[in-house]
Amino acid sequence: MNVREWALITFTILAQMSVGSFIVLGVVHYFVGKKSGEKQADELSDRALLAIGPVLALGMAASLLHLGNPLNAYKAVTNLGTSWLSREIFFGVLFAVAGAVFAVMQWKKIATFQIRNLVAILAAVIGVALVYSMAMVYMMPTRPGWNLVTTPLAFFTTTLLLGVLAMGAAFVANYWYVQSKNPGCASEQCVLLRDSLRWFAVASIVLLGFQFVLLPLWVALMAGPATASAAMLVGEFGGVFALRLAFVFLGAGVLGIFLFRAASSPGQEKVMGTVAYLAFALVLVGEVLGRFLFYATATHFGLQ
Amino acid sequence: MSDQDILTQTLNATPMTRRSFLKWSAAIGGTVALASGGLDVGLKSAQAAPAAEAAPAKTGKWVTAACWHNCGGHRCLNKAYVVDGVVVRQKTDDTHPDSPDFPQNRGCSRGRSQRHQTFGVDRIKYPMKRKNWEPGGGKKELRGKDEWVRISWDEALTLVANEIIRIQGKYGPGSIVSMGSEMNRTLTLFGGYTDVWGSTSWGTWLDSGPILGLGDGLTITSHNDRLDMRNSQLIVIWGENPAWSTQGNAMYFFQAAKKAGAKFIFVDPLYNDSASILADEWIPIRPATDHAMLLGMAHTLLVEDDPKTNPLIDWDFLNRCTVGFDKDHMPQGVDPKENFKDYVMGVTDGVPKTAEWASEICGIDPQRIRQLAREIGMNTRAALLTGWSVARVNNADAWPQMFMTLGCMTGHIGKPGHSTGVSCWEKAANGGPNLVDAGGTGLPSAGTNPVKSRLNNNELWDAIIKGKYTAGYKDVKDINIQMIYHGGTGSALNQKVGMMKGIQAHRKVELVVSHSHFLTSNSKYADIVLPVTTQWERWGYIKGNREVLIWASQVTPPLYEAKDDIWIAAEIAKRLGVDPRKVDALPLAQQVMNQIKGAMVTKDDGKTREPLVTITPDDVKGLAEQGVKVEAQTGRITLTEFREVGQYQVARKPGDKLGFIAFEAFRQDPAKNPIKTATGKFEIYSKAHAEFVKSKGWTEIAPIPTYNKAIEGYEDTFSDWKKKIKGEFPLQLVTIHYRRRSHSIFDNIPQLREVYPQEFMINPADAAARGLQNGDIALIRSRHGKVIRPVFVTERLMPGTVMLGEGAWAELDDATGIDKAGATNILNGAIPTGQGHQGWNSCNVQVEKYNGTLEPDVKWTQRIPVKGA
């Protein structure tokens, strides 16, 4: 592992987290808006929306570190015809633009709710295209450990899992912020927060289950030329692999249950917040380790 | 990475003009005088220079460039593209269209790296003195690890001359041992020097071959030429890997024989790269046991031969052309019982040398031994070819005779398609006298060395350490060596057996001087290092092989302060009060032109010769302006053509009269065309041979080729041979010619280090028994030293045998006694036997896992004497 590969880990994790957060936010905003009105929904989620931009920007900045000649980075969108890498960058930039447009519209309340919703949906679709392109970048016959259906599935799982837990953490932070500005004003927000976090907890447990199907599937699919990758994953990198499973299990599973419980009983906001932060942190570390393993166990088919 | 590494890498990676090259390199060299502590500011600032100075792409000129190394190769054409004084590219022979009959002389990866040698950043740039040296030695134990101090040429030459006077005065003229090159001329004229002797590459072939009737393999060949080889039905390659040891066209010639239908059988402990292309069959054999195998085959031939129903032995040839095979064909005055046949059949000693007997020693199934004997029977057109490696074994004095005897028994001598002998070096796959030859240089001799003491390679270091040497049979003399003069640019310390003792010897004497291109082992352990020019920096160079004569021209003026060896020798002579004109007696340009003028080429009739070069009156005038005297003459090609093309190659085609069948006339009428042995015939019984070996003073052999166990051969891997209990050193090491280098030359070239990592080869079974896997580091121990190397596990190597390439520049850690470069002479002991050849392929070792780390050689800091050595 070198700087170049850590750059890729950082980029893919942050970009996927951004897409996931954006989608989760959209879903929450839709349901909360429906239940409690647009204002409450905005209060709950607008600040979190603004946090997505910097995360994505950080990820994209990190991606430059993996380039030998970053001055040419702007040319990297010129082969949309055949290069998934071009498409990845294209959708990355497009997602950033669409997301930013939506954020500004949402912040400044430009245009109607419906129009903003349309923009949000459009941005989300671009985000999905981004994650799909990201996965397709790795779908090459010369990289047998990657060229498996588990790659896009895992990328989307990561996207949603990190999106859910990142937004959980963001909502909590937002809540404390609102509380500190205007104590007592947030009782409605407090309910909404608990409701959201309950759903987040459920979602993370479901996604964890999905991931615990995906990971063994990945190992199982690594037959033929990918056997070497599987051997590394359970051999040389077996310790890291176990750690990766443990972190996600603790974060999304065990803490997910705690989060659900805390979010289900009013007055537990402090505990709930701490658990939400911790769950996000653990899952983030787990996903970073997972992405590290994705690169570290890669083998090349043919001559390298 | 140190500053120096960074600088070195940058230098290696940056294309430069001559000016910036010199400036940069000088910047490195300029720090020679610095004490430890790194590089000076001036050097660092110099790093910025080349970008600004990088020259725009200019057109340059192709120059025929010398490839002068003792590579064992075929003498290839090397050309350098010189732009603004710097060589930016190389190429090989494209002077005529390529065909199997008239092939281009294409060079190897080493020759094509020559520009990285001549222009290497690690060249020695100035005369240097070891910091703590002073007359008498000065902290002699620091040799190999002291710091270097730059000195002027005048100081260096005066210092060396004064020491020659002082040491000769105190200890006598024989106290200087001089190894090679032009300094021998100076010392011959000033009291003399102790010389060094002993066959190196040839093993026992050098002397034994000619005494017995076969050639040594280089100056005299006993195998047929390459076009005749296409007439062979079977070609047996015994202990040879021309793909590695004879690069150039040898393999191409063998390929042509294969295409023509020859079957190839390789007998070798390694399924080598030549075998991978040519071999129809591979017979793996334990190293240093070949003689036993041939005895087993001889026995089979004798038992199974029936002149009528199963003719295997060529009795007619044996009877007419050899002496000593059976009791009826013994030389006069010899007990008939001592004949070879009775020895093989066990009549003499009660031990029949059956295939079973042989198999216990050589490790080959008796059936396979018998089968090979049948295959090479007289009615097969067979070529029995061997390299010198099998003869580079302790006690192998009878091996050439054994090989010859098998060829005589099967009659594979003196007929088209049949031949027996050494096929290696520039005569590999192409026997016969040269069809084109250079004339003499005209350099007058400096006279006879007045000192008579001569040290054998095997005793050289011991003689310096212990003060005694073997001068002949029962004749041990005293000697007191106090000065070692390395006048050649090879690396004698690195390249002679028993290097551990060699280092000890270097730390014993009062002065070590070394002429050098690089900080070789010779120079590393020296007190005074003198930078010399490479052939690329000299006026010209003539070299060739059987069909080619190459005229290489000067590629670059001398770099830095490098001088020709002859200049150094003359300057020292001057300071000794010797007339320097007797040393530097003829300018190089004149010598080269004499060689060219005297070059002769065989005419199409295959008999008469004519001058190669036409020299016109205009040529004479032009050369006179350069101070070269030459007369006009008429020859085959013009002088200009020879210089521009860079070579003359004799065109060959099947059916021409330029072919060579060794011993053809002798075979037809031995009485009329005797060979140059005592009896005029092939001597299967040779008193002269036995006496020659005895006269050297170490071991004795019989007049017939009896089996002599090698010292540190297979049998010596056992502590109890009868019960087959292995001893402390259970594996046999073979030291191969490695493709990274030509002996020690080129070992320092980064791009060759990258391609050839100097890996230690071991069979999977032997590796597994020691817990070794590819990439592990192995500690290899012999009775004489220890080295570490990365392991390369390969089934291509016979179990019980391990291999390591010879010639790596030792990197010995004095504290641990471990050499990390894998210099094979750290492992090979100095074991004087027989005729005083060096026994590199008989060495017992043990191998274990080494738990330290070892960076790939290509990542090592280059030997640039900035601080310390």
Next chain:
Amino acid sequence: MAKQLAFHFDASACNGCKACQIACKDKNDLPLGINWRRVAQYGGGGWLPHPTRPDLVVANNIYAYSMSVACMHCENPACVQACPTNALTKRADGVVLINQDQCVGCRYCEWACPYGAPQFNEAKGVMTKCTFCEDLLAQGQNPACVDSCPARALAYGELSELRAKYGTENAIEPLPAANLTAPALVITPHRHAQASSKGTGHLLNGEEL
């Protein structure tokens, strides 16, 4: 039919001397770590105990051969498809070239190529690859590697003509199967050649490849 330059490699002649690799390195001034042409060795087999003699072993089908490998200038070049900046292009004569001014140094082509042809220059931050010595071709000369081979194992020409002359083999171990990129390569197989992905041996190089 489109023009397609191609290499011919005679594995039955190559003894692995690496003159081609060094000739290429010299001609193109390649730094350490970059070798546009490389020589892979492949082999296998093993040793068996002797049926009756415990002190002997029997060599069992031990084989070895070399493959000189450079850019295959594929008909379906994965590198060109993967390159996000169009720095890699396939010329009308089939030669695949990289324009370093256009290269972003993402090394995606390195992942995509099954032959290890695109190689990264750390110092410059861009990819490098075999140019088929297009500068020499333009002067009517042969690629440096072709003219260097002492075994006369390398040739080049129009793919269809090489196929007519030497056959269509293009997938021998240790090369990957040809279906990935349709390499413009014609191999005269070694007598012990093993088909791609079906080999019983392994790489035999002591150095990193």
